[in-house]
Amino acid sequence: MEQLIAWISQPWPWYVAGPLIGLTVPVLLLVGNKSFGISSSLRHVCAMCVPANIPFFTYNWKKEMWNIIFVLGVLVGGFLATTFLSNPDTIVVAESTQADLAALGITDYSKLMPAEIFNWENLFTAKGLLFFVIGGFMVGFGTRYAGGCTSGHAIMGISSLQWPSLVATIFFMIGGFLMTHVLLGPLMKLVGF
């Protein structure tokens, strides 16, 4: 048993994780005829808590409760995996990435997220404004405007051979490349890294 846990606690390779994520598509379809998608949960939270008579949020969100329960499960899964199956070693990151990030002032690899960015002390600073507030806003606004995220478009949409999802995924990637290679450096300098 201990050996098994030690084995599971290693970081899982992509060819294990990817197919498991892909299996979510048929599992959700077969279990309840649900289409895999995560960003919709954010819309359901709006519909549930602050619909404000906006037509986009006035629908029967109770029917979509499964989606909210699903993402709560993702949160719980994150907690359980970190608590009981945590990898004792530090994360292995490509050396070239480490070199690039060092130039931006990111050198702490003790956790899965860089401690220099993701800590509560940064909340009311320019760093927090960029990484939590603006970043989060773009994720929420962008996914809803695009009608889905990596799960709904890149995985569910492309899997079901829908070309608009391929277009969306291409633009997700373009946005990511643009931020990483052009904007992130100057922005990080601006907020004090």
Place this chain on the structure above:
Amino acid sequence: MKVKEQVKNLQPEACEAPNMQESKEGLLKYLIIGILFGTVFVKAEIISWFRIQEMFRLQSFFMYGVIGSAIAVGALSIQLIKRFKIKSLKGDEIKIPKKEFRKGQVIGGLIFGLGWAVTGACPGPLFAQIGSGFTVVLVTLLSAIAGTWVYGKFSDKLPN
């Protein structure tokens, strides 16, 4: 069985039909699927900001392998479901909503991509990051909900 099918056909094709409201017990299975899914996110370190940086810097194949193989398995399963007309556990026909092309997939897609590279997370990993103890990501999540709300508020004024 046949009568049941006929009765079903007589009912209006409501677009909400596949997403019927579930009982509390019915919802439990989604919690379990979510837990397994969140576990994969953490164990494959997909929730890591570093992994997303590696991906956008083209310095590691890892995330491309994850997303690529997920699409391959998803596509293969959907083909099997279609070919063999496999029904859901409740016995109804599997329905996959059609995605219509809109300008939002370009503009919104670009905006999400920018945010993805900053937060190191798409919406799924956001939840797993919070569960993993990066509690400050709660702020990111709240901001993402706010972004969703602002989109909903102004959706009819945006190019679509």
